Amino acid sequence: MKEPVSRRQFLSQGISGLSAAWVSAHLPAMVAAAGYARQAAKSAAPPKFQFFTPEQAAEIDAITARIIPTDELPGAREAGVVYFIDRSLATFAADDQKSYQEGLPELQARVTEMFPGATRFSGLTAEQQDEVLHSFDEGGKPARRPFRARPGAQDFFETLRQHTIAGFLIDPDYGGNDSGAGWKVIGREREHMFQAPFGYYDKDYPGWEAAAKEAEKK
Amino acid sequence: MTVDQPKYKTSEEVDFVIIGSGAAGGILAKELSTNGFRVVVLEQGPYLTEADFTHNEIEILAEDKLTNHPKLQPNTFRKTPQEKAKPQRALVYGRCVGGTSVHFTANFWRFHEIDFIERSKVGPIPGTTFADWPITYADLEPYYTKVEWEIGVSGLAGASPFDPPRSKPYPMPPLPVKASGVLFERAARKMGWHPFPAPMAILSQPRPGRSACINCGFCLGFGCEVGAKSSSLATAIRMAEKTGRCEIRPNSYVHRIETDANGRAVGAMYFDEKRNTHLQKAKAVVVCANGAETPRLLLLSANKQFPDGLANSSGYVGKNLMLNSGGNVYAQFEHPLNDYKGFAVSRIMHDFYELDHDKVGFYGGGGLDARFDFTPISFAFGGLPPDTPRWGKEFKAALAQNFNHTLEIFCHGTSLPVEDNSFSLDPELKDAWGLPALRMTYKDHPDDLKLANWMFARAHELLEAAGARKHWGFPAQEAQFAVHLLGTCRMGNDPKTSVINADHRTHDVKNLFLCDGSSLVTSGRGQPTMTIEALAFRAADRITALAKRGEIST
Numbered sequence: 041m042k043e044p045v046s047r048r049q050f051l052s053q054g055i056s057g058l059s060a061a062w063v064s065a066h067l068p069a070m071v072a073a074a075g076y077a078r079q080a081a082k083s084a085a086p087p088k089f090q091f092f093t094p095e096q097a098a099e100i101d102a103i104t105a106r107i108i109p110t111d112e113l114p115g116a117r118e119a120g121v122v123y124f125i126d127r128s129l130a131t132f133a134a135d136d137q138k139s140y141q142e143g144l145p146e147l148q149a150r151v152t153e154m155f156p157g158a159t160r161f162s163g164l165t166a167e168q169q170d171e172v173l174h175s176f177d178e179g180g181k182p183a184r185r186p187f188r189a190r191p192g193a194q195d196f197f198e199t200l201r202q203h204t205i206a207g208f209l210i211d212p213d214y215g216g217n218d219s220g221a222g223w224k225v226i227g228r229e230r231e232h233m234f235q236a237p238f239g240y241y242d243k244d245y246p247g248w249e250a251a252a253k254e255a256e257k258k
Numbered sequence: 259m260t261v262d263q264p265k266y267k268t269s270e271e272v273d274f275v276i277i278g279s280g281a282a283g284g285i286l287a288k289e290l291s292t293n294g295f296r297v298v299v300l301e302q303g304p305y306l307t308e309a310d311f312t313h314n315e316i317e318i319l320a321e322d323k324l325t326n327h328p329k330l331q332p333n334t335f336r337k338t339p340q341e342k343a344k345p346q347r348a349l350v351y352g353r354c355v356g357g358t359s360v361h362f363t364a365n366f367w368r369f370h371e372i373d374f375i376e377r378s379k380v381g382p383i384p385g386t387t388f389a390d391w392p393i394t395y396a397d398l399e400p401y402y403t404k405v406e407w408e409i410g411v412s413g414l415a416g417a418s419p420f421d422p423p424r425s426k427p428y429p430m431p432p433l434p435v436k437a438s439g440v441l442f443e444r445a446a447r448k449m450g451w452h453p454f455p456a457p458m459a460i461l462s463q464p465r466p467g468r469s470a471c472i473n474c475g476f477c478l479g480f481g482c483e484v485g486a487k488s489s490s491l492a493t494a495i496r497m498a499e500k501t502g503r504c505e506i507r508p509n510s511y512v513h514r515i516e517t518d519a520n521g522r523a524v525g526a527m528y529f530d531e532k533r534n535t536h537l538q539k540a541k542a543v544v545v546c547a548n549g550a551e552t553p554r555l556l557l558l559s560a561n562k563q564f565p566d567g568l569a570n571s572s573g574y575v576g577k578n579l580m581l582n583s584g585g586n587v588y589a590q591f592e593h594p595l596n597d598y599k600g601f602a603v604s605r606i607m608h609d610f611y612e613l614d615h616d617k618v619g620f621y622g623g624g625g626l627d628a629r630f631d632f633t634p635i636s637f638a639f640g641g642l643p644p645d646t647p648r649w650g651k652e653f654k655a656a657l658a659q660n661f662n663h664t665l666e667i668f669c670h671g672t673s674l675p676v677e678d679n680s681f682s683l684d685p686e687l688k689d690a691w692g693l694p695a696l697r698m699t700y701k702d703h704p705d706d707l708k709l710a711n712w713m714f715a716r717a718h719e720l721l722e723a724a725g726a727r728k729h730w731g732f733p734a735q736e737a738q739f740a741v742h743l744l745g746t747c748r749m750g751n752d753p754k755t756s757v758i759n760a761d762h763r764t765h766d767v768k769n770l771f772l773c774d775g776s777s778l779v780t781s782g783r784g785q786p787t788m789t790i791e792a793l794a795f796r797a798a799d800r801i802t803a804l805a806k807r808g809e810i811s812t
Contacts, residue, residue, distance in 0.1 A: 107649040113658065132321050170650065177648070201649055202639075206316060209634035211476075214314040225654065226661035228598055228634055233472035236434035238600060239662070240593035245440050248414065248432075248455060255447040 102162035114221035124207030124216030143196025275540035280357020282794040283546030284490025289798030291504035303353035305508035311481035349740040356491025364459040401792035413457030437595035438665035439604030442628030445724035459488035473600035542769040549743025549775035569764035580673035580781040583706035587717040587731035597630030622709035624671030669713035670784020674703040710734035747776035761800040
C-alpha cells in the first residue's frame with residue numbers, strides 16, 4: 041500500500057499497543073491531515089455535474105430544500121446535497137438513474153398541470169412546491185434500515201428523499217454533508233473519538249460499586 | 259496481510275482446509291495451525307484490514323462492502339414449504355476475512371446451564387424438534403474462559419446474580435457506562451431487577467497490536483479501524499498467520515466438497531477471483547461457512563453416493579433454523595444522552611432468562627439491553643417516533659430533537675427449532691456464479707412471538723420507570739430477515755436427528771467437520787457468537803485429539 045498516510049492508516053498502524061490516551065493526544069494532527077485530504081479532493085473535482093444538466097440540478101436542489109428546509113439551522117441546500125446526489129448517481133446509486141430520468145419529466149408535467157403558467161418547480165413558492173411533492177409522496181412507512189428495506193425503490197420521490205437524507209447526514213469525509221451542516225443540525229460532534237462521560241445522564245455516575253450500594257440502601 | 263504466510267499448492271494435501279474465516283473458522287485456523295497442522299482457510303470475501311475500514315455509511319448501507327451482496331448472491335423467501343419462494347433479501351452475513359465478527363455488535367454473553375438441558379427440564383413442545391445438547395455448560399466453560407482471555411472480552415464477573423459459574427474473571431474491566439446504560443441501570447433497579455455491565459468483545463484496555471476502544475461511534479455494521487473490536491480478523495486470524503503454517507486465501511468461493519469412492523472428503527472445490535475453479539486437497543475438511551452457507555454447501559455437494567447432500571442421512575441439513583426472537587423499543591429523554599458516542603451496549607439484564615412457562619403461558623426467555631446502534635443516516639430512517647412526518651420542517655426538527663436524546667431497549671429471546679424452518683437450494687434462482695441460490699423458509703413458532711411481545715411490555719415498563727419523555731415500539735411480527743443463523747446442522751448423539759456429533763464430526767463422513775451457528779441445538783437467549791467461538795475452541799481440541807490418535811486419516 042503506497043498511498044499517502046491517511047487518517048485510518050495512521051490510526052491502524054500508528055497506535056499498535058498504545059492507549060486511547062495516545063490517540064487523544066495526537067488527534068489534532070490526524071484531523072488536520074484528514075482535512076487536508078478533503079480539501080485536496082475538492083479542488084481536484086470542482087462542483088461540476090456528472091449526471092444532471094444545470095437545469096435539472098436546479099430542480100433537484102429545490103426539492104431537497106423542501107425535504108430538509110433551511111431555517112435558523114442549515115438545510116439540504118447548505119449541505120450541498122444536490123452535488124452528493126449527482127455523484128451518487130454516477131457511482132453507487134447508478135441503479136437509481138432511471139427513477140430520476142422518469143421522475144423529472146413527471147415533475148415538470150405536474151408543475152404545469154397543478155399551476156398553469158408555471159414551468160419550473162424551482163420557480164414555485166414554497167407552499168406550491170410542497171403541494172407538488174405531496175402529490176408524489178404516498179406516505180410509505182419508515183424503514184428500520186435505509187436502502188435495504190426498499191431494494192427496488194423506483195419511486196422518484198422516495199428515492200430522492202432517501203438520497204437527500206443520506207447526503208445531508210453522511211460523514212462529511214465521504215462527499216456529502218458539506219461543512220458538516222447536517223451533523224450541526226442533529227448535534228453530532230465531528231470528532232473521530234470520544235471519552236466518557238458522553239451525555240447528561242452519565243455525567244455524575246458514581247461508578248458500578250457505588251451505584252450498586254446506593255441502590256441497596258433504597 | 260502478513261508476508262510470512264505459507265502458499266500451499268492446491269494439489270498439495272494439507273492437513274485441514276477450513277471453509278470460512280469468521281467467528282468459528284478464525285479460531286479453528288488459529289488452534290489447528292498452533293497445534294502443528296498445515297491449514298488453508300478459504301474465504302469467499304476479500305481480505306480487508308483496518309486500513310480499509312471507514313465511517314462511510316453508504317458503503318455499509320447501500321454497497322454491502324462487508325456483507326453478502328444481494329445482487330451477486332440473491333436469495334428467496336417463503337413462510338411455509340407449501341409456498342413458492344419469492345426473490346427477497348432474507349439474510350445478511352459478513353463476507354470478508356473475519357466474517358460477521360468484523361461488523362457485529364460484540365455482545366458476548368455466555369449461554370447458561372439451562373440452554374443445554376432445557377428440553378429435559380420443560381418436556382416436549384408441540385410443533386418443534388426441541389432437544390438437549392450432547393454437551394453441557396460444564397463441558398464448554400473452559401472454552402468460554404478461553405474466548406474471554408485469548409480473544410479479549412471486557413466485563414465484570416459476579417455482577418449478575420443469574421450468571422453461570424465461571425473459572426476465571428474477565429481479563430479486563432467493562433467498557434465505560436453510557437447515558438443509556440445509566441438510565442437503564444437506575445430504572446431496572448427501581449423495578450427490582452438486576453442490571454449489570456454488558457460483557458462485550460471490545461477492548462477496554464489495549465492489547466499488543468490493538469488499541470482500546472476509542473468510542474468513535476461507528477460500531478455495529480462497521481469494521482473497527484483500531485482493532486478494538488475482537489473480531490476474528492483482529493485476533494485469531496493474526497495469530498494463525500503467525501504460526502507460519504496457515505494460509506488465508508481470500509476471494510475463494512467454495513461450491514463443492516469432493517468425496518472419493520470410500521465416502522471420504524478429499525478437498526474443497528472453489529472459484530477464485532477470476533472464477534476459475536480449483537480443488538484444494540486436504541486430509542480433512544472443516545466447514546465454518548455460517549448457518550446458511552454451511553448447509554447450502556453440503557446440499558450443493560450432493561452426488562451419487564450422497565444424493566440428498568453430503569452428511570444428510572438425517573435429512574436435517576438446513577433444517578431447524580432459529581433466528582432469535584425479539585426487537586427494539588425506543589425512547590426519547592429530556593436531556594442529551596449523546597449515545598452515538600461509543601460502542602452500542604453498556605448495560606444488560608438477565609432477570610427474564612428463564613421464564614416460568616406456567617405463569618406466562620408460553621415457552622421462552624431472554625435478556626434486555628440498553629443501546630444505541632444507529633449512525634446518523636440509519637437513525638433518520640429508523641430511529642424517529644412513528645408519527646414523525648417523513649420530510650419537511652417537522653422532520654428536520656425531529657431529527658434535531660431526537661438524535662442525541664434517544665435510546666433503544668433491545669429485547670433478545672429464544673427461538674424454538676421447527677423442522678420446516680430452513681435454508682435450502684432454490685430450484686430456480688441462481689447466483690452470479692450460476693449456483694442455486696439460498697432459499698429461506700421461516701415462520702415463527704407462536705411462543706417466540708408471544709415471548710417477544712411479553713419482553714416489549716417489560717421494556718416499556720422500564721422506560722416508564724426511567725422517566726422517558728416518550729417511548730414507542732411495534733408489536734412482534736413474523737420474521738422475514740435473518741441475522742443470527744442457527745441450528746441448521748445441529749449437534750447430537752443420534753444420527754437420525756442430528757448432523758454432527760459432539761466432536762463436530764459429521765455422522766456420515768468421517769473426515770468432515772462442521773462448526774458455526776449451524777451446530778447449535780438451541781438458540782440461547784439472543785447472543786450466539788460467544789458460544790460459537792467457545793464451540794470452535796472446543797472443536798479444535800477434539801479434532802486435534804482425533805488427528806493425533808490417527809482417527810481422521812484412516
